[in-house]
Amino acid sequence: MADAAPPSFFTVMATGQLESGDIPDCDTAYCKFEVVTGEDWQLLDGMETGITQVLNSAGPDRMLVWNFPLDVTYKSTNAFGWPQVVVSVYGVDAWGRDVVKGYGSMHLPTCPGRYELCVRLYRPRSASLLQTFLSWLTGMPAEFADPRFPAYGPGREVTRVVSSGSVNIQVNLLTKARTWTGHGDFWLF
């Protein structure tokens, strides 16, 4: 930068939980999550990835309740590459195989506060009729080769998906911004 501003960094702390899922025609499921960030982001504390328990939904409303803690703290000098939570939900079928039920992603909020995020899920469609037939025959639908795919923008125009279901995430977000010299708050969230 031409501007000789002192190098500044800020800290983002997110606490919360993967609360529940609402997926039609699915009563046994677990959820994987991963927090994907840009290059300038450094993890200070917490786990970037996790897998919840396998949940068997019961009760009248058939909600999948995971109540899985999410707790990460990051430090960065650049807001580009803001953390995204990528979730993938897998069901378990009668043979004990993991069947993908949906992928979803969402940026963490950029503003301090408490948020209830609803991440809508989608899963890829098979590329050809033969693969559609094979996945129907084996009961294994198409999956993304890279589980981080939902966090990336480029290359999406060739992807065809079907959307169904959602995951609810609760997030409390806190940011701390300060320049090295402590003269002022140049980051506004």
Next chain:
Amino acid sequence: MAELHIIGQLLGASGFDGHSVFCKWGVHAGRSWELVEGSDGGQTQVDCPSGCGGMAVWSHPVDAHYVCRGLSGWPKLHVQIWAQDVHGRNELKGYGFCHVPTTPGMFELDCPTWLPEGSALERAAAFFIGGAPRLRTEEVVHSPGDRFRLQTAAGGVVHLRLGVVMKEFERHGVVTG
């Protein structure tokens, strides 16, 4: 120079009658704005909605980093919605734009869309041959130019969730609310 980050998602769209839809999007900023990192345009996945109240889900990430020398030409986001049929043919379903908010924070935005209708002859041709009329100059979507005599119909709504992060605006005397 002040910096602006636009961080969020094109969540999806509703009101497109259960078609498989995708979106071509772009950010248009004035001459005093420069994109440093990220992309200012792209195309989302094609989603066939099932359930979810007929809402198509794109969850397309948007992460753009701008520096600006002046405030004029504040970035705006413009979208084109296309529907894809079983044969892979695309048909235009709507144009729309919305301004990026000028205050830091998280925003849930709804961007309504519209579609040029064309003359009676063009509509008859579209009915038999397919292919809705399109705009010749797409700047009409986001510039306050001449839209007089353009006959349009309302389309669906695009849902966005944008976070705005501003850096060093206040140092240059810009009140950000």
